[in-house]
Amino acid sequence: MSQAVQLHQYGDVDVLKVEDVAQPTPETDQVLVRVKAAGINPGEASIRKGVFKDSWPSTFPSGQGSDFAGIIEAVGEGVDDTLIGAEVIGFTHDRASQAEFVVVPQTQVTPKPASLSWDVAGGLFVAGTTAYAAVRAVDVKAGDTVAISGASGGVGTLAVQLAQLRGARVLGIASPARAEWLAAHDVELVPYGDGLKERLEAVGRIDAFIDTRGQGYVQLAVDLGIPRERINTIIDFAAAKHYGVKTEGNGVGGTTEVLSELARLVGEGQLDVPVARAYPLAQVQEAYRELERGHTLGKIVLLPGGVG
Numbered sequence: 001m002s003q004a005v006q007l008h009q010y011g012d013v014d015v016l017k018v019e020d021v022a023q024p025t026p027e028t029d030q031v032l033v034r035v036k037a038a039g040i041n042p043g044e045a046s047i048r049k050g051v052f053k054d055s056w057p058s059t060f061p062s063g064q065g066s067d068f069a070g071i072i073e074a075v076g077e078g079v080d081d082t083l084i085g086a087e088v089i090g091f092t093h094d095r096a097s098q099a100e101f102v103v104v105p106q107t108q109v110t111p112k113p114a115s116l117s118w119d120v121a122g123g124l125f126v127a128g129t130t131a132y133a134a135v136r137a138v139d140v141k142a143g144d145t146v147a148i149s150g151a152s153g154g155v156g157t158l159a160v161q162l163a164q165l166r167g168a169r170v171l172g173i174a175s176p177a178r179a180e181w182l183a184a185h186d187v188e189l190v191p192y193g194d195g196l197k198e199r200l201e202a203v204g205r206i207d208a209f210i211d212t213r214g215q216g217y218v219q220l221a222v223d224l225g226i227p228r229e230r231i232n233t234i235i236d237f238a239a240a241k242h243y244g245v246k247t248e249g250n251g252v253g254g255t256t257e258v259l260s261e262l263a264r265l266v267g268e269g270q271l272d273v274p275v276a277r278a279y280p281l282a283q284v285q286e287a288y289r290e291l292e293r294g295h296t297l298g299k300i301v302l303l304p305g306g307v308g
């Protein structure tokens with residue numbers, strides 16, 4: 001047996017349980033990974049609450065989580081057994097990473113650069129590949145000015161840096177409390193709240209807009225005169241349909257190739273993944289309570305192997 005986050009119904013944070021489950025076994029072309037860290041994401045909270053129950057239902061009992069980093073413990077047929085012991089970063093599509101063990105196809109893991117800590121590696125997949133896809137979608141180029149809402153969140157902190165790596169001037173829409181982190185990453189803070197449109201207009205021409213927050217940012221970007229093909233939202237699909245803007249995120253960015261590229265950038269010190277807090281698996285409810293307050297700087301991760 002091993003421990004895993006389990007849900008038996010839709011609901012609030014208190015439906016999240018950590019229970020004993022059968023340890024998964026790797027089948028052909030699969031690897032069994034002992035999970036050291038698993039990132040948590042707001043989309044999982046929406047699934048848990050039943051927001052997508054018609055289009056994307058859960059089957060109970062359900063596990064939870066896509067992101068993970070860990071050590072290959074065993075391999076299935078067709079996988080080179082010298083991989084046992086390898087440190088990897090990966091992802092599952094089975095809502096299953098918040099657990100002591102996860103089984104995935106070998107193609108869904110990539111080597112973890114030695115310089116990445118477990119918590120950073122474990123929080124990289126969803127936020128990183130989403131940020132990568134969003135920056136690519138609006139075709140950020142050297143000399144552009146790009147505005148990014150939710151600039152201090154899990155996706156935003158990576159999107160601002162990926163836009164900068166392409167040579168853009170980056171405006172980070174966030175609270176003044178995030179001024180220090182943004183300045184340290186050469187991002188210009190534009191505080192959200194009343195008067196935001198005027199503050200953005202005062203900056204001058206804005207070439208592209210990445211929305212990671214919803215709540216009217218797509219309309220704001222359109223009102224600022226930004227071309228619709230250079231506006232991308234990862235959350236406000238109704239506004240995207242209404243205004244004809246892009247919606248590229250994890251669905252197109254979530255590949256092993258993109259994950260490997262992000263791991264390389266982090267490993268080389270070109271990309272910083274801030275981890276606000278790492279919780280033991282047993283504190284999964286506390287971890288989501290913090291995430292769902294909506295003011296996390298960077299990522300929150302769970303540590304199924306315990307802290308340290």
Ligand SMILES: NC(=O)c1ccc[n+]([C@@H]2O[C@H](COP(=O)([O-])OP(=O)(O)OC[C@H]3O[C@@H](n4cnc5c(N)ncnc54)[C@H](OP(=O)(O)O)[C@@H]3O)[C@@H](O)[C@H]2O)c1
Nearest residue numbers: 042043130150152153154155174175192234249250295296
């Ligand atoms: N489509 C996809 O593929 C995809 C993938 C991943 C995530 N998502 C969605 O994208 C959203 C962001 O995900 P995430 O992981 O980055 O979330 P997150 O880490 O929870 O985002 C929290 C951030 O939101 C900021 N924020 C709060 N109120 C704001 C406001 N009025 N204006 C601007 N920023 C504000 C906070 O900034 P302060 O602390 O400064 O207040 C905080 O840094 C979620 O809704 C998630 O479900 C979609």
